[in-house]
Amino acid sequence: MIEKILDKAKKEFDSVEVAELKRTDTTVGFQANVLKSMKTTERLGYALRAVKDGKIAFTSSSKPDDVDGIIERAKVTLKYSPTAEMEFAKSENYPKPVITDPKIKQLDAASMIKMSGDAVDSLCDLHKNVKIMSGVSTDNVTMRIMTSNGFDGSYEKDDMSVGAGAILTDGDNFLQVGHGLIGSSYVGGGFNDLISTVRKYFTWGLKNVPIESGKHQVLFAPDAVNDILGIIQASVNGTSVFKKVSPFGDKVGQQVMDSRVSIFDDSTVDGLPSSMPFDDEGTPSQRTPIVENGVLKGFIADRTVAKKLGITPTGNGFRASGKFSSTSEIEAPVSTATSNMIIEPGKKNSDDILAGIKNGVLVVALMGSMMGNPLTGTLAGNIGLGFVIKDGQVTGRIKNAMLSVNLFEVLKDSVVDISSDTYVTSSWARDINVPYMLLDNCVVAAK
Amino acid sequence: MPTFDTYHSKKTPIIKRSVMKSQLLSLLKRDDCDYIEIRLEDTIHTQIKLSGKDIENVAENCAYGGNVRALYKGGWSFVSFDTLSDIEAKVDMAVAQAREIGNRISAKSQLAKVDPIVDTYKIEPITDVRDVPLTKKMDTLLNYNEIMMTASPDIKSTNVFYKDAWIKQIFANSEGTYIEQEKMDMGCNMYAIASKGGRTEYFGTSVGSSNDWSKILGFEKAVEEKAKIAAGLLTADKPKSGNYTVILNPKLAGTFIHEAFGHLSEGDNVYENPELAQVMSMGREFGRPLLNVYDTGLDLGVRGFLKYDDEGVPTEKTYLIREGKLVGRLHSRETAGKMGERPTGSARAINYKFPPIPRMRNTCIQVGNTDPEEMIADVKNGLLCVDVFGGQTNGEMFTFKSGMAWKIENGKKTEMLAGPLLQGNVFSTLKNIDMVGTDYEDPDAAGGCGKGGQMPLPTTHGSPSVRIHDVVVSGK
Numbered sequence: 003m004i005e006k007i008l009d010k011a012k013k014e015f016d017s018v019e020v021a022e023l024k025r026t027d028t029t030v031g032f033q034a035n036v037l038k039s040m041k042t043t044e045r046l047g048y049a050l051r052a053v054k055d056g057k058i059a060f061t062s063s064s065k066p067d068d069v070d071g072i073i074e075r076a077k078v079t080l081k082y083s084p085t086a087e088m089e090f091a092k093s094e095n096y097p098k099p100v101i102t103d104p105k106i107k108q109l110d111a112a113s114m115i116k117m118s119g120d121a122v123d124s125l126c127d128l129h130k131n132v133k134i135m136s137g138v139s140t141d142n143v144t145m146r147i148m149t150s151n152g153f154d155g156s157y158e159k160d161d162m163s164v165g166a167g168a169i170l171t172d173g174d175n176f177l178q179v180g181h182g183l184i185g186s187s188y189v190g191g192g193f194n195d196l197i198s199t200v201r202k203y204f205t206w207g208l209k210n211v212p213i214e215s216g217k218h219q220v221l222f223a224p225d226a227v228n229d230i231l232g233i234i235q236a237s238v239n240g241t242s243v244f245k246k247v248s249p250f251g252d253k254v255g256q257q258v259m260d261s262r263v264s265i266f267d268d269s270t271v272d273g274l275p276s277s278m279p280f281d282d283e284g285t286p287s288q289r290t291p292i293v294e295n296g297v298l299k300g301f302i303a304d305r306t307v308a309k310k311l312g313i314t315p316t317g318n319g320f321r322a323s324g325k326f327s328s329t330s331e332i333e334a335p336v337s338t339a340t341s342n343m344i345i346e347p348g349k350k351n352s353d354d355i356l357a358g359i360k361n362g363v364l365v366v367a368l369m370g371s372m373m374g375n376p377l378t379g380t381l382a383g384n385i386g387l388g389f390v391i392k393d394g395q396v397t398g399r400i401k402n403a404m405l406s407v408n409l410f411e412v413l414k415d416s417v418v419d420i421s422s423d424t425y426v427t428s429s430w431a432r433d434i435n436v437p438y439m440l441l442d443n444c445v446v447a448a449k
Numbered sequence: 450m451p452t453f454d455t456y457h458s459k460k461t462p463i464i465k466r467s468v469m470k471s472q473l474l475s476l477l478k479r480d481d482c483d484y485i486e487i488r489l490e491d492t493i494h495t496q497i498k499l500s501g502k503d504i505e506n507v508a509e510n511c512a513y514g515g516n517v518r519a520l521y522k523g524g525w526s527f528v529s530f531d532t533l534s535d536i537e538a539k540v541d542m543a544v545a546q547a548r549e550i551g552n553r554i555s556a557k558s559q560l561a562k563v564d565p566i567v568d569t570y571k572i573e574p575i576t577d578v579r580d581v582p583l584t585k586k587m588d589t590l591l592n593y594n595e596i597m598m599t600a601s602p603d604i605k606s607t608n609v610f611y612k613d614a615w616i617k618q619i620f621a622n623s624e625g626t627y628i629e630q631e632k633m634d635m636g637c638n639m640y641a642i643a644s645k646g647g648r649t650e651y652f653g654t655s656v657g658s659s660n661d662w663s664k665i666l667g668f669e670k671a672v673e674e675k676a677k678i679a680a681g682l683l684t685a686d687k688p689k690s691g692n693y694t695v696i697l698n699p700k701l702a703g704t705f706i707h708e709a710f711g712h713l714s715e716g717d718n719v720y721e722n723p724e725l726a727q728v729m730s731m732g733r734e735f736g737r738p739l740l741n742v743y744d745t746g747l748d749l750g751v752r753g754f755l756k757y758d759d760e761g762v763p764t765e766k767t768y769l770i771r772e773g774k775l776v777g778r779l780h781s782r783e784t785a786g787k788m789g790e791r792p793t794g795s796a797r798a799i800n801y802k803f804p805p806i807p808r809m810r811n812t813c814i815q816v817g818n819t820d821p822e823e824m825i826a827d828v829k830n831g832l833l834c835v836d837v838f839g840g841q842t843n844g845e846m847f848t849f850k851s852g853m854a855w856k857i858e859n860g861k862k863t864e865m866l867a868g869p870l871l872q873g874n875v876f877s878t879l880k881n882i883d884m885v886g887t888d889y890e891d892p893d894a895a896g897g898c899g900k901g902g903q904m905p906l907p908t909t910h911g912s913p914s915v916r917i918h919d920v921v922v923s924g925k
Contacts, residue, residue: 030550034721037554039525040546043802046531049865060506064531065491065513075509082497082507082587111549160844171724174876176845215690243499245606247642247649293710311651333494333510370870373839377649382923384841384848384872402846404923430902447690447923 006069007050008148014073015052015059019090019149020043021282021321023332027141027161030114030423032122034133043219047332049321051090051283052076058086062333076395088305088315090149091284098279099287100272105188106160107141114138117190121166124197129170135180135383136166143279153284161275163428164365166196168204177209177399179203179366179387184428187273203366203387211390211398213448219362219418220405220444221355221391224425229371229381231343234407235432236264236376238292240303240352244310247377249410253298258410260417261296262348269317274426276341276433283319283336291318296414305340317341345436348420352438355419357394363446364389364396365405372431377409385446403448407441416442464739469619470627473889476537477623481553482521482544483558486622489515489533489707490801494614495578497586499594500511501606501642507587509870512791514801517543520558524550527804546811557576561785563762565650566627570756575661578613584802586611589665593672597641597653600676603683605644608651610895611637613662626761632750633658634907636895637665640820641676643683650682650867652836652852654809657752657893659907682853685867688924694831695721695871695920696824699890701837703910705873707812707898708840708847713875714744714769714777715795715900716784718844726788733775741815742770745795752893753811753909757794760805764794770879806901813911817885821914824884831857832922838868848872870923878917886914 004022011018029041049062050072059076060083121136128134139162146156167180183189183200222230228438242248250258269277269287274374280286283305303311304319318341356364368383388400421438428434463825475486492512516529517539526546528539551558590609597607616632640653653675658664697705712718719726746755746764755764760782768776780788781796784807796805825833836852851868889911897905 036556037550039527040550041527041529041804042542043528044530044532044548060508061510063511065511066532066534068511071511075511078583079507079509082504082583084504084506110548115550115553123627133722169722171722171728174728174845176725176843178843185564187774203884227485247606247644249647277502333506333508333512335496335498335506337505362488362817369846370839370841370850370872373841373848373850374870375649375651382870384846384870386843402872402921404690404848404870404875404921406870406923406925430904445690446826447921449692449919449921 003048003069004146004148007048007072008150011050011073012071012150014077015054017053017090017150017182019051019147019283021049021332022146023143023281025141025143028140029137029139030111030118031137032118035126036348037115037119045331048072049332050076053086054080056086057081057083059083060335064332071107073136088309090151091147091153093152094286096279096286097156097270099270101157101159101186101275103160103187106162109140114140117193119165120211125166125168125200128168128201131170131177133169134166134171138390141145147284149284155280155284157279159186159278161186164189164193164196166200168200177204177207179207182427184275185273185426186275186277187315195227206389206396207387207399208400209398213363213390213400213403213446215446217440217443218446219359219440221359221362221364223364223366224366224427224438225438226365227345227439228427228429228432228434229368229383230409230439231427231434232372232393232431233376233379233381235340235343240301240307240311242377243301244307249377249379251294251299254300256298258298259293259296259413262417262420263293263296263413264346266344267294267316267318267340267342268344270367271342274342274433274435275428281317282321285315285319287317287341288430297342302338302340304336307338332441340432343432345432346420347424347437349422350419352421352423355421355438355440359391359394359440362391363400364391368405379408380406381409382406403446406445406447410445411442418442460621473619473621474627475622476540479544481622482519482547484520484560484623485540485544486518486620486760486800487515489619490616492614492616493798494612495586497590497611499590499607499609501598512800516801518804519543519547520560521547522551523556523558526550529802538778559786560782561780563782563792564789566761566763567627567832569629570631572633572660574633576663578633578635578662579615581662593639593668596669596673596813597639597676599643600673601643601680603643603645603680604641604676606642608638608640608642612895620757620759620761622761622836628757628761630757635662635665636752636893638895639668639672641679643679645683648683650679651796652679652682655894657895658750659752659754660750678853681865682867682886685865687867688832688854688856688869688922690924691922692919693922694916694918695829695922696831696914696916697834698833698835698914699888699912700892701834701849702814702912702915703892704812704840704849706912707809707879707908707910708842708849709875710769711744711809711812712842713844714779716778716780716788717807719778720784729775731775734773735770735775737775738772739817740770740773740879741881742813743768743815744809744812746810748811748909751811751891751909753809755794755810758805759795759798760796762792762794762796764810767793767795779809781805781807790905797906799906801905808900808906809898809908811909811911813889814885814913814915816887816889816913819884819886819887821888824886824914824916825857825862826860826888828857829859832866832869833862834869834871845876846872846874872921872923878899878920881918882915883918884916889913
């Protein structure tokens with residue numbers, strides 16, 4: 003059908019791009035220590051972008067044989083569509099990261115149930131009233147993009163994720179911890195780390211301890227580093243730069259962070275969840291330096307934003323900012339979004355960093371950090387899961403406290419350490435591979 | 450095999466009725482599972498996004514597909530698909546998967562009993578989104594955008610997000626329920642972005658409806674005022690972090706109750722957790738006698754309106770808190786069945802790609818009897834928090850972001866402040882509500898609620914102003 007849409011659309015418009023997205027995913031899940039469900043989804047959808055009279059129209063459909071409907075809707079919306087700033091992809095060479103894995107394809111329902119059940123078995127001794135949840139998912143995606151400029155590329159991708167969590171309700175005190183593995187390669191090898199991480203957080207969380215309001219040294223676990231990147235990402239997105247709302251807009255070449263901080267956006271690494279040969283508009287994938295040794299190097303941009311900024315597109319044109327959002331499928335328009343965000347590791351292991359903290363806080367999960375205005379550089383949220391550290395030891399869990407950090411200041415002047423160990427993690431918003439980060443001068447407000 | 454007869458002209462019936470109904474019901478006659486259902490959907494969405502001087506996106510998309518959900522010995526399977534031509538195979542697959550799970554757990558399938566329903570529910574919109582040409586939608590939004598952009602020299606950009614949808618849905622289950630249902634949805638957020646000297650602030654308003662496109666009209670004055678507030682926030686201070694008495698305006702109070710109590714009322718948190726069920730036992734005191742909270746699908750016109758949920762159960766008005774005490778929760782048929790409670794028509798899915806789970810509809814703090822002006826009178830050092838930028842909860846603790854705030858000193862509104870982040874704990878914060886206002890509102894917006902990867906679900910939060918003591922505020 004993709005050729006049919008392309009051929010018909012070519013007759014109606016000056017230039018066109020058609021994408022076909024096909025995916026099948028399977029998930030098995032345990033809930034409250036018991037096997038609960040199995041879910042299979044099969045998707046097949048088409049998206050068209052079409053240029054005529056200097057405008058670019060966009061539409062999509064998951065209806066079979068909707069060729070005429072797609073073209074009709076593109077014609078109707080054309081008049082109001084954005085000005086076409088860029089040209090669709092031409093035939094080009096692109097990298098070929100390894101993103102399929104026979105070991106994922108071989109996972110049948112029985113082995114997924116077994117792995118998920120093993121997680122429950124390994125964790126159910128944590129407490130007599132503990133409720134363990136676990137799940138294993140596999141996902142197979144085929145993407146094909148064709149343009150009237152001669153681009154015709156396709157790739158296949160296998161994804162796998164394993165997650166486990168523990169819930170304890172002890173009167174009015176709730177404890178909820180969880181961890182996950184994700185990749186475009188078999189991630190079952192990390193199973194023992196997954197279990198030990200959940201055990202560690204749960205055991206630490208059994209005791210609540212008070213914390214004083216004020217400035218603290220905070221060790222951000224990789225999941226909380228994800229929140230840090232959420233704030234930074236807004237300022238390094240070419241869209242913010244073009245709109246002149248990014249505080250980094252005129253700072254390329256300047257020292258914006260501590261010299262130990264290096265941040266890349268990289269969709270070419272084998273096996274990472276957001277790796278692929280080309281983005282959703284056919285631009286080849288690449289490793290884009292954003293901050294190197296603390297110096298701002300550049301921004302990410304899809305074809306439209308790159309044209310507006312007069313830079314080369316960076317392979318960051320995606321149909322959503324996150325694959326877990328319901329709009330992250332074929333019906334989302336292409337915009338500039340991160341692929342795998344990577345922070346380069348430091349020299350010391352995270353356990354050794356923690357052991358060296360005299361008075362501090364370990365933050366694993368923040369709530370509400372995406373509700374503020376990220377362009378101010380302020381990361382603020384309720385500490386959903388966090389711990390007090392005294393003399394190199396975790397003494398217990400912090401509750402009912404808020405964290406507030408001005409990242410533009412703290413990442414420049416208050417970086418204490420960055421761990422040598424890094425973790426691949428994922429949220430609704432982005433995929434990352436990052437170390438732990440120890441930052442000073444973080445404000446905690448407690449009840 | 451059934452073809453879902455589409456095209457969103459009003460003359461076409463939802464489906465070729467004679468074909469579809471009998472075929473679907475016969476597909477569901479199986480003796481190798483305990484329960485099975487099919488849900489088919491055909492949706493046309495319009496999405497428009499304006500950003501400053503640019504039109505960022507205008508799209509009309511078609512989402513078309515369905516799902517089969519089956520239950521066997523306590524094990525569920527859910528199969529969703531875009532291609533309907535081999536629906537028999539999908540039914541077989543769902544049953545096989547449910548048996549794979551059910552045979553391993555061998556539990557009892559427990560669904561609360563409901564009477565089978567055969568119904569066709571057509572909505573009667575006041576202004577149908579399909580009757581409004583794209584030209585009119587665009588002109589309306591471009592006008593608001595222009596008003597905001599010219600409201601102050603400090604307004605550098607805007608964020609106008611509009612969406613509407615017309616949904617046709619068919620639901621059938623193995624108990625004989627067969628429902629054809631239409632849904633309309635419209636929402637719009639209009640925000641002005643002010644920027645000066647490296648500082649950026651934003652403020653705006655929003656609207657939504659499930660039966661009247663014209664609700665979006667008449668916002669010329671409102672968007673101008675909101676844009677001026679955004680510009681004013683550029684020089685506003687942040688409140689000092691600490692504990693305050695706060696007054697939430699209706700828009701913020703609605704999100705507050707959604708996060709603070711709504712999510713914990715959802716039956717799937719409780720039904721497999723006896724310790725939590727004990728904590729959440731009926732009659733437990735959560736607030737003072739002045740606090741009444743309910744969730745309803747019956748409010749015609751708000752985005753949280755719903756005739757039948759995604760298990761074919763009629764919706765209702767469900768009281769959650771009456772005079773401060775817990776009296777109900779939001780159930781799917783399974784969570785109700787397992788807890789021996791009544792299904793409430795709260796099983797919802799954002800679309801055919803997802804299974805239904807217990808969700809909110811219009812979650813409300815019932816109107817009280819305090820004049821909002823009175824709430825300020827005896828506050829020595831507090832905050833009046835206005836409008837909302839979002840909220841989140843982990844069950845026990847919750848956080849929500851206010852759009853802006855006024856400092857209250859010795860009973861007077863004094864300084865305008867940038868919106869703080871507030872946090873609370875369900876077991877203490879609700880008890881600290883000591884005043885509930887007379888100024889009830891049903892505000893709607895273009896966003897919605899997110900849970901279990903399903904976002905955004907159309908929900909509404911109705912509330913009057915409320916006053917709460919001892920709230921942790923994160924400012925500067």
